Amino acid sequence: MSLPARSPIDVAVGILMKPNGDVLLAQRPHGKPYAGYWEFPGGKVEPDESILDALKREFVEELGMTVLAAEPWCGVEYVYPHAHVRLHFYISREWLGEPQSLEGQAFAWQGSVGVEPLLPATIPLIEWLDRLRYLG
Numbered sequence: 304m305s306l307p308a309r310s311p312i313d314v315a316v317g318i319l320m321k322p323n324g325d326v327l328l329a330q331r332p333h334g335k336p337y338a339g340y341w342e343f344p345g346g347k348v349e350p351d352e353s354i355l356d357a358l359k360r361e362f363v364e365e366l367g368m369t370v371l372a373a374e375p376w377c378g379v380e381y382v383y384p385h386a387h388v389r390l391h392f393y394i395s396r397e398w399l400g401e402p403q404s405l406e407g408q409a410f411a412w413q414g415s416v417g418v419e420p421l422l423p424a425t426i427p428l429i430e431w432l433d434r435l436r437y438l439g
């Protein structure tokens with residue numbers, strides 16, 4: 304039996320990277336699928352919204368931070384029981400403000416990422432990120 308075909312939902316995801324290589328992770332709040340799992344901040348792209356605009360909006364809404372610039376880095380598609388997502392990962396090294404827990408979520412700056420569990424689609428990113436950060 305095959306699953307019903309559903310078109311993927313676009314999700315904008317931001318990896319904020321400090322000069323020392325630390326990146327910002329957040330824990331999914333109660334009430335969302337995979338609550339308690341760690342992820343890079345972001346969320347669904349609204350109709351008629353660009354991915355970068357969605358990224359900027361989500362950082363304001365979730366963390367009270369202003370992303371000044373971000374570059375597309377990689378894309379990942381993943382089929383969860385709750386949704387088929389197309390994740391657009393961006394890397395930002397320019398932002399304003401410190402993270403605030405506006406949705407009651409925990410967050411953490413991490414060098415080698417030690418928080419768990421991570422969202423399944425995000426797990427491979429950690430190794431790719433280490434290559435980017437430490438192997439140039």
Ligand SMILES: Nc1nc2c([nH]c(=O)n2[C@H]2C[C@H](O)[C@@H](COP(=O)(O)OP(=O)(O)OP(=O)(O)O)O2)c(=O)[nH]1
Nearest residue numbers: 314316335342343344345346347386388422424425
């Ligand atoms: N932000 C984020 N989402 C991820 C990552 N990895 C991953 O599989 N996802 C998935 C989980 C969700 O199915 C989807 C993001 O949707 P969401 O429900 O968090 O988005 P949202 O904040 O717009 O939520 P809502 O307004 O519908 O409550 O992408 C990641 O690293 N960061």
